[in-house]
Amino acid sequence: MLYRNLSDLKVPAVAVGCMRIAGLSPDRLSALVDTAIADGANFFDHADIYGGGESEQAFGRLLAARPGLREKVIIQSKCGIRPGMYDFSKSHIIESVDGILSRLGTDRLDLLLLHRPDTLMEPEEVCEAFTELERSGKVLRFGVSNFNSRQLELLQSGVKQKLLVNQLQFGLMCTGLIDHALSANTEFPHAPDRDGEVLDYCRLKNVLIQAWSPFQYGFFEGVFLDNEKFPELNEKLRELGGKYGVSPQAMAAAWILRHPAGMQVICGTTSPERLADICTACEIELSREDWYSLYLAAGNKLP
Incomplete structure (x- = not known):
């Protein structure tokens, strides 16, 4: 396992997204968590809206059933989304955390x-x-x-605590974080700066980027792996997977991990087997040529 430094905490480069765990049986969830711990991916990403709170409740039941498990895992959760609105008021943040802790059955995040x-x-x-x-x-x-x-800068200006993480969508079919810089000083469609160069900002400020939905295309259209809509990309993933001795999905994760920003991949699989496979991405480092060949195979162009 690769690790990233998060202030005083060392975190794995592969983390488990818990948006879909609400429907897992207790045994299957236990197997997923055990696989994560065994492979070093003992970081679990929650949100109060996942499964309407049921994802946190399922994880909380597992913690309650297995004394000592809490000390083996790193738990992150998110709040601020309400039906039809966002809410960063003091009362909502505090109430949200109390609800999260209650559902998880733990005293801290x-x-x-x-x-x-x-x-x-x-x-x-x-x-x-x-x-x-x-x-x-x-x-x-x-x-x-x-x-x-700019939103990060604004919030940090009034917050005493260091903002350590920015979770952003990134993957081979969602490359907005890097397109602007690669198309600088051109009239390419991706040349306009849409996010305030947030990738460079996070690197300069030592903010860990967590890449969510790394295998998705669009917002939530589906996965690109083994998808007939993306034949060139999948062929290249298979080719390079054979070269490096990993699966296409591990290769897609390795493409993210290769970036010098030192990102953390949040993978939303509920399969212990797939999680173990994704973790093998940490064992390889793509060459510069192979990294760019995947970027181009995803339909991108270079000036």
């Missing part, structure tokens, strides 16, 4: 992320919430999700 930017956000009010949660020991570290660079 290793990380709390604000899920999507709230345009009514008041950084000083968020700071009050974070400070209260930190002093009570309910949350140990903080971050955000889906923020651009």
